[in-house]
Amino acid sequence: MDKILPQEFYINEPELVAKKLLGKALVRRLYSKNLIGKIVETEAYYSEGDPAFRKDFLPRILNLKQGTAFIYMVHANWLLNVIAYDKIFGGVLIRAIEPIEGVDTMRKFRGMNNIFNLTNGPGKLTKAMNITKDLNGVKVYDTKSKLIICSFKKEEETEIISSYRVGVKKDLNKKLRFFIKGNNFVSKLDSNNIMA
DNA sequence: AGGAAGATCTACT
């Protein structure tokens, strides 16, 4: 990995930040080692005007600044978001990563062996990296944080595909899910969601 | 104190 992304990176439209986060490094600092994954799938969420937005989140997120982690429980899974917005409040859900470093530790946390099944889903990657409510509110742009997002030294050429969001019943007429084309670690490859 | 909902996952057919 290379440099930590500055807080300004997250002061932008969620949609733009979601796209720009693809290919970046998600780094989880543990006592002895770091777990590193490349972000390969994200979704943008808005507050006002977004049918997928849950009003009950409001009290918990309104004081969160851009570039902080927002972690919540759904269906017995912790999901990781990074607050990112310019004017209207919003954020980016990290949906899948590609394991880069600390793979054995991720296997242990997941109790799974198949590398393609370790981090290819929002609830899976949090388990693989031991991300829980404890990390809610950490600044992912701060060197001292236990969870940070960096850029890689060599940024690879990536083609981005967009589709409708997963698990959202009444979605906007807008494709807010983004993933890296051809990557084997994105969460769902069914035909409903791949609509370039 | 209890129940329902939910941006999911696994295991099974």
Add this chain to the structure above:
DNA sequence: GTAGATCTTCCTA
């Protein structure tokens, strides 16, 4: 492709 497990937060009483 579907059922059942799972658990935290919010709502009602």
